[in-house]
Amino acid sequence: MKNLRRGASKALLAVLALGISAVGLRAHHAPSGVAAKADAPVRGVAPTPGAVSGQGKMRFHVLVTADKLPDDAKKVLEKAHGGFAVDRRPGKGETYFALPGAGILQISPDFQTINMVPTDPSMKDANMHNAGIWYAKDGTPYLMFPGNDVGKVFTTTLDGKLVSTLSTPTANDKFAFQDVHDYFFGAGKFVPTDVDKLGSLYYISTGYSPLDFILTARVTETSPIQVMWNRLGWGGKGEAHGQFRTSHGITVPPGLRRIDVSDRPNSRIERFTPYGHYLSTLKMPAGSLPCDVCYLDQYMIVAALDGPDTSRGSPLYIYENDRLVSTIMPKEELGLVNFKHNHNAVLTKANGKYYIIVQAWNPGDFAILEQVTN
Template identity: 20%
Template sequence: MNSRRKFIQNSSLLGLAMSIKPDFSLFAAQDQILGHGDFKYKIDPTWGNLDPAKVPVVNCHEMVMDRKGRMIMLTDEAKNNVIIYDQAGKLLDTWTLNLDRAHGLSIVDEGDAEYLWVVDNGGRVLKTTLSGTIVAEIASPLSEGIYEEKMRWVPTETAVAPNGDLYIADGYGSQYFLQYDKNGNFIRKFGGPGQGDSQFSTAHGIAVDQRGGKEPTLLCTSRGHNSFKRFTLDGNYLETIFLPGAFVCRPVIHGENLFAGVCWSRLRYLEQTDNSGFVTILNKDNKVVSNPGGTAPEYRDGQLQLMVQSEPVFKHCHDVCIDQDENIYVCQWNAGKTYPIKLTRV
C-alpha cells in the first residue's frame, strides 16, 4: 500500500511538472551555448512559466515590447489572448478579446500613446489600446469588394509605415498584402499566389525596414519559398533574400539586424518530426550570421547553403522579440502549450 501511495504521489508530481513545463529538453540544454559568431545565447528554462490552470496558453504566437520595457505576448487561448510580463518573466497583466485564432501582434507608437494591432485568423484585424480596448477594426476585403467572391481571407500579420499606412498580410488566405491609409481607407493590394518574384507561398509576415537610414521598404515573408521579399511602400518588387531550408515567419528588425523565427527547417519539415525550427539572424547586409538552434551559416561562392535544425531545443519558432540588452524571446507554435523561451545573450 505504501509503495502504491508513493507511486501515485510521484506520478502526480511528475504530471504537475509536465503541465507547467512539458519540454524537459530546455533544462538539459540550459548550460549549452546556442548560436554562432557574435550572436551566442544561453537558455533561461524557467522564464515566463505560469500556472496553466490560471493563465493557460495554446500557441504563443507573437510578442512585442512596449516603451516601458514590458513584454506583451499574444496567444490563441481565448481566456487570455494577451499576457504581459516584465523582463524578469513575472506576470503583470492579462486580457482577452475572446479570439480563438489570435495570430499576429504588432505595436505602433503614435506619440500620445502606443497601440496594438491584433490579427485573428478568423478574419479580424483589430486596433487596441495596450489594455485591450478596441479602437478600430478593418473590414473584410470580401465585404468591401476588394476581394472577389470565394477568395479566402485568413490574415496573419500587420505592419505600420512611418506615414501611418497599415499593411496586412493575408498569409493563410489569398496570399496578398493589403495597404490602407491611417484612416483605414483601402489603397492597394499586391502579391498573390505563385512562383514569380512578386508572388508568394504563405505570405505570413511583414515588417518595415529602415535600417541604415535608407528609405523605408517592406520585408514580406514568403514562407513556402524560404525567403523574405523586399517591396517598395507602393508594392513594387525589389529583391528576394533566399534562406534555403528555413520556413521563416515574420521578419523582426532590431538595430541593424534582422531576426526571425524559423517554424520548420527543411529536413524536419519533410520528416514531420515534433522538434523543428530555430532562430535566424541576418546582419545589415542581409547575410545570415547566426542560427541559434540551427546549423552554422555557410556561404559558398556567395550563396547561402542549406540551413536545418541542429539542436532539438525548439518546437516551431513562430516569432521573436528582442529587448534592449539584445536578449531574444522566442514564441512557439504547436509546442505543447509551453510558454515563451528566453535566450540570454552571452
C-alpha cells in the same frame, strides 16, 4: 507591373477554379474545415543545464521558460500560434503577445514578470497570429493583432481596450486589383496572418488564403481610431518576385520606408517599396520556412517553422547586415523539447545584452533566451 498583375490574376483564377486553397509546402495551418492535430506537449522538462547555442557574438542560453507564465496562460499554451510586439520607447521595453483563451499578455522589461491584460471578449478566444505596435502623432501607443481564424484585424490600447476592428472587405470596398474585389465579392475569406504600419497605412499579409495578397488599410487618427480598407495591394500565389506561396509575416524595418514579407515556402524574404514595387530578395537557407523577421540595431532575427533538416528542431537565424552570423537550435542544443517548430521570435535589448523572446507552435511553447557575453 502589368506582368505581375497578369500573373497574379492567372494564379488566383486557377486556385478559385479548382476550389481549393493553395497552401505552401509543409504548411502549418489546416485547410478550411479541417482541424490541425497538435503534437502533445512535454511539460516539466528543464532546459539542458549550461547549454549555449549560436555562434560568434550571438550565442544564447535559456533565461526564462513557460514556467514564468500566469496559470491561465499555461492552460492554453499548447495552442500558441502567434507573435510578439516590443515597446521600444526609451524607458519602456515591455513585450506584448496573445494566447487564444487567455488574451493579451505583457512581459516586463526585465523579463521577470508576465501579466495578463484585460482583453475584449471578441478577441480573447480567437487566435492572434502575430502582434505589432505603433505610435500616434501625439505619442499614444497602440497594439495591432491579426485574428487569422476570425478574419479581423484588431487595434487596442496597451491596457487592452479595443478601439478598432477591421473586418472582411465588402463589395463596396475598392481595390487596385480587380482580382481582390472579385475574390471578396465571391465570399472569399479574409485570413490575416500579420500586420504592420507605415505612415497612415496598415500592411496586412493574407498567406493562409487562396488570395495571398498584401492588402492595405488606412488609419485615421481620430477619437476613436478608424481603420478603413485602402485600394493599394499586390501579390497573388506564385514564385515570381512580387508573388507568394504563403505571405506569412510582414515587417517594416525601423527607420526605413520598406516592406519585408516572409514568403515562407519559397524560403525567402521579399522586399518592397511602400507602393508594392519589388526591390530585392534575401534568400534563406534552402528548405527553411521563414515565418517572420524582426530587426534591432544591425541585426535581423528570423524564426523558421522548419529548417533544411526536418528531422531536427527548427532554427532561429540571426543576420548582421543581411549576412548570416548565427544559427540557434532551441530544441537540440538548448533542450527546449517542445521547440520543433519556431513560429515567431523578436530581439530586444536590456543592460547591454540582447535577448530573444520566442514562441513555438505544435505544440505551443514559450521561452526567453539571453545573450552569452563571456
